[in-house]
Amino acid sequence: MKQEELNKVDPLKNWIKEVGMESPGPEFHMAVLKKIEVLPKTNLSYTPVISSFAWKLILGLLAVVFIGSMVFIPADSNSSSLFDKLPEYQVPKFNLAFPSLDFSPPFFLSIIAFFILGFIMIVGTIRNNKVGI
Numbered sequence: 001m002k003q004e005e006l007n008k009v010d011p012l013k014n015w016i017k018e019v020g021m022e023s024p025g026p027e028f029h030m031a032v033l034k035k036i037e038v039l040p041k042t043n044l045s046y047t048p049v050i051s052s053f054a055w056k057l058i059l060g061l062l063a064v065v066f067i068g069s070m071v072f073i074p075a076d077s078n079s080s081s082l083f084d085k086l087p088e089y090q091v092p093k094f095n096l097a098f099p100s101l102d103f104s105p106p107f108f109l110s111i112i113a114f115f116i117l118g119f120i121m122i123v124g125t126i127r128n129n130k131v132g133i
Contacts, residue, residue, distance in 0.1 A: 053127065054120055061116075 050058075 051124055051127070054124060057120060
């Protein structure tokens with residue numbers, strides 16, 4: 001029984017042997033290269049994750065924070081800030097009754113950051129879609 005299996009010819013082995021012996025003609029490589037040259041060239045361009053407008057906005061905000069800290073924060077505990085050296089101006093006071101809501105400063109900062117990032121996203125979407133306001 002074992003000898004019958006050994007003598008039996010496997011068609012898959014014959015097919016693999018025949019395929020392995022075949023090779024393409026001499027013009028095959030040139031034909032493939034010519035077809036590749038005919039393909040349209042794609043223009044690959046890099047689009048940054050953060051647009052130039054967003055970078056300008058970020059740098060502007062950093063400049064405002066830096067300049068604001070230079071003007072409003074005093075250098076020493078004895079010296080006054082540049083803002084304190086300006087002449088005083090009396091702003092009229094209004095007596096409006098608002099409900100007292102006690103929110104922490106981190107809450108207000110997170111709300112401001114949310115609106116700034118939302119504004120950047122909306123402006124970026126409008127600029128990318130070229131939609132007029």
